[in-house]
Amino acid sequence: MEQHTAHHVEVRDDEGDRMGMWLFIFTEILLFSGLFLVYAVYRSQYPQDFHIAGYQLNVLIGTINTVILLVSSATIAMSITAVQLGNKKLALALIGTTILLALVFLVNKYFEWGHKIHEGLYPGSPIFLSLHRGQLLFFGLYYFMTGLHALHIIIGMIFLTVVFVKVSKASVNKTDFVLLENGALYWHLVDLIWIFLFPLLYLIA
Amino acid sequence: MELMRPGADFISAQTYNGIFTVHGIIMIFLVVIPGITAVFGNIIMPIQIGARDVVFPKLNLLSFYLYVVGAITALLSQFIYGGTPDTGWTFYAPYSTSTHTNVVMAVTAATILGFSSILTGLNFIVTIHRLRTKGMTWFRMPLFPWAVYSTAWIQVLATPIIGITLLMVIAERVFQIGFFDPKLGGDPVLYQHLFWIYSHPAVYIMILPAMGVITEIIPTFCQRKVFGYKAIAMSSVAIAGVGYFVWGHHMYTSGMSENAQWIFSLLTFLVAVPSAIKMFNWIATMYKGSIKLDPPFVYTLLFMFNFMIGGLTGLILGSLATNVQVHATAFVVAHFHYIIFGGMGFAFFAAIHYWFPKMYGRMYNLKYANTYAIIQFVGFTLLYFPQFIIGFQGMPRRYFDYLPKFQMGQIVSGIGAIVFGVGFYMMIVHLIRSARKGAIAEANPWGGTTLEWMIPSPPPVENFGEQLPVITEEPYNYK
Numbered sequence: 001m002e003q004h005t006a007h008h009v010e011v012r013d014d015e016g017d018r019m020g021m022w023l024f025i026f027t028e029i030l031l032f033s034g035l036f037l038v039y040a041v042y043r044s045q046y047p048q049d050f051h052i053a054g055y056q057l058n059v060l061i062g063t064i065n066t067v068i069l070l071v072s073s074a075t076i077a078m079s080i081t082a083v084q085l086g087n088k089k090l091a092l093a094l095i096g097t098t099i100l101l102a103l104v105f106l107v108n109k110y111f112e113w114g115h116k117i118h119e120g121l122y123p124g125s126p127i128f129l130s131l132h133r134g135q136l137l138f139f140g141l142y143y144f145m146t147g148l149h150a151l152h153i154i155i156g157m158i159f160l161t162v163v164f165v166k167v168s169k170a171s172v173n174k175t176d177f178v179l180l181e182n183g184a185l186y187w188h189l190v191d192l193i194w195i196f197l198f199p200l201l202y203l204i205a
Numbered sequence: 206m207e208l209m210r211p212g213a214d215f216i217s218a219q220t221y222n223g224i225f226t227v228h229g230i231i232m233i234f235l236v237v238i239p240g241i242t243a244v245f246g247n248i249i250m251p252i253q254i255g256a257r258d259v260v261f262p263k264l265n266l267l268s269f270y271l272y273v274v275g276a277i278t279a280l281l282s283q284f285i286y287g288g289t290p291d292t293g294w295t296f297y298a299p300y301s302t303s304t305h306t307n308v309v310m311a312v313t314a315a316t317i318l319g320f321s322s323i324l325t326g327l328n329f330i331v332t333i334h335r336l337r338t339k340g341m342t343w344f345r346m347p348l349f350p351w352a353v354y355s356t357a358w359i360q361v362l363a364t365p366i367i368g369i370t371l372l373m374v375i376a377e378r379v380f381q382i383g384f385f386d387p388k389l390g391g392d393p394v395l396y397q398h399l400f401w402i403y404s405h406p407a408v409y410i411m412i413l414p415a416m417g418v419i420t421e422i423i424p425t426f427c428q429r430k431v432f433g434y435k436a437i438a439m440s441s442v443a444i445a446g447v448g449y450f451v452w453g454h455h456m457y458t459s460g461m462s463e464n465a466q467w468i469f470s471l472l473t474f475l476v477a478v479p480s481a482i483k484m485f486n487w488i489a490t491m492y493k494g495s496i497k498l499d500p501p502f503v504y505t506l507l508f509m510f511n512f513m514i515g516g517l518t519g520l521i522l523g524s525l526a527t528n529v530q531v532h533a534t535a536f537v538v539a540h541f542h543y544i545i546f547g548g549m550g551f552a553f554f555a556a557i558h559y560w561f562p563k564m565y566g567r568m569y570n571l572k573y574a575n576t577y578a579i580i581q582f583v584g585f586t587l588l589y590f591p592q593f594i595i596g597f598q599g600m601p602r603r604y605f606d607y608l609p610k611f612q613m614g615q616i617v618s619g620i621g622a623i624v625f626g627v628g629f630y631m632m633i634v635h636l637i638r639s640a641r642k643g644a645i646a647e648a649n650p651w652g653g654t655t656l657e658w659m660i661p662s663p664p665p666v667e668n669f670g671e672q673l674p675v676i677t678e679e680p681y682n683y684k
Binding site: 013015016019020023024026027028030031032033034035037038041042123124129133134136137140143144148 | 260261264323327328330331334335336361362364365366368369370372373376380381382383384389390391392395399
């Protein structure tokens with residue numbers, strides 16, 4: 001083993017890394033597309049119920065969260081340029097802002113869910129089970145889709161934190177920044193999914 | 206499966222349900238899906254394309270760990286909380302969302318294993334795109350990497366769907382979010398659709414690498430250039446593509462519009478075409494070759510025989526009219542096992558015997574290995590052929606008890622199972638012993654032409670020395 005590691009050359013392949021990330025993003029989209037499929041089927045079966053249920057969601061919080069995610073996508077995209085220009089400080093500030101915005105998104109989500117749960121609208125509750133069939137399905141999908149999306153936000157935050165540390169240690173730098181690019185790609189994906197969830201859940205009413 | 210001889214009670218019906226579920230979960234998710242891809246895809250594929258390793262070695266390790274975690278979860282689910290799942294490996298809703306057995310854990314295990322499968326597929330795709338050595342153009346690549354490549358795409362494209370579906374089942378059980386249970390407003394047929402959107406392509410995840418193995422073995426043991434190289438390569442891709450759109454043929458009797466039925470039936474017939482192309486090309490490759498009946502080739506012939514029966518009975522099932530007659534009978538069981546066990550299983554054995562000297566640097570006894578192959582084949586045929594007959598007569602599958610008229614078939618099957626078990630056991634013992642004490646194998650014992658035979662046995666770390674090979678001609682150029 002030892003004598004082999006001696007002449008082991010670490011081959012860098014940015015193109016390969018990017019390709020891997022794109023494929024992974026593809027699988028993530030397919031993961032969510034399963035949910036969109038279920039959504040489409042049930043919405044076509046119960047359009048009226050979906051209308052009534054969607055009316056009860058808080059459009060204001062939804063809109064604020066949409067803006068937050070869009071801005072965070074912009075900041076992470078700018079951080080790539082900052083790294084390319086060799087401006088480490090600015091890059092760190094921009095990645096930090098992105099993570100912070102993600103946190104704000106989650107706090108908003110917490111209040112939104114908390115409010116619904118306070119009203120007794122949560123899966124398995126007596127009020128919930130007395131709902132009309134289509135409304136029941138809508139809220140089930142609402143919790144599941146936004147929940148899974150929130151999980152992705154958390155994963156993205158962890159990913160970006162790792163990138164943050166690597167940028168500060170300069171192992172992600174002007175000449176080698178594919179990890180940051182991949183982190184940003186992932187973040188754009190999280191953003192993109194929300195762009196679809198927002199109208200499907202909040203704006204259809 | 207083996208425990209069910211005459212009609213009487215060895216075990217209770219509940220235990221029986223548990224046993225066939227466990228059998229399904231372990232065999233499908235732990236054995237046949239990762240079997241050839243993960244083992245030979247990882248060892249042989251990089252060598253065949255002239256690479257030192259896969260492109261993301263750490264990711265590869267992660268998918269191995271995920272596999273181990275998934276396997277442990279799957280095994281634990283059989284013993285703790287509520288007892289062995291009894292849903293069958295398909296986890297059909299609404300039963301899977303309402304039974305009291307330990308479905309959540311089994312489903313979690315399947316999800317973790319799915320994730321492992323996705324990462325492996327992703328790794329292989331990027332590896333084949335990026336790490337082919339100098340001169341290794343797409344059409345100079347051996348056909349096993351082609352098969353692995355097609356399989357990897359199915360893994361990447363289909364597995365997320367089962368992931369999300371099983372997550373929904375978990376959510377439904379744990380949080381009572383209704384998706385599939387009619388009590389909570391859901392639609393069980395939707396579950397079946399989502400399930401088969403993955404699980405039908407999954408059978409191609411199982412069989413495509415097997416076909417790739419067979420395509421490697423035939424030219425080597427006939428010492429002849431493979432017939433129709435491009436047709437075989439493209440038929441792998443075609444199977445991966447068309448296989449995606451045939452899931453509905455599992456659900457003819459579940460309630461589906463007539464139009465959907467005939468479209469799915471048509472597509473099912475279409476997907477048989479590329480398989481047949483391979484079959485004819487294999488036979489044409491043998492024509493005028495100098496055939497050596499060594500164990501890998503014997504297994505290959507048995508594969509072709511079984512796969513042909515399995516494939517043709519598949520068409521019986523794919524036709525609408527006959528499907529209604531044989532749906533959910535032992536006929537389906539026999540068809541499935543002819544493809545997966547007689548096909549993928551025998552190809553797996555063929556692959557082990559083919560690459561054994563390469564992997565361990567030692568040789569086994571050819572005569573013994575051939576004998577065990579024949580014993581296994583006899584056992585296999587006795588085990589599953591009667592299931593075709595009693596299935597056609599109406600023996601339903603997954604039934605714990607049956608009418609006296611099916612007894613003869615069941616007894617023959619039972620005997621077959623024992624014969625196969627003996628053959629299998631002897632093969633394993635023989636291989637383990639040979640790996641330790643067999644004669645030292647040379648670098649190229651079969652006279653193959655692909656890259657793995659150009660390096661020492663067993664392969665050194667990083668496969669090639671300082672210099673990666675440069676490829677100047679197509680594979681399988683004999684003489």
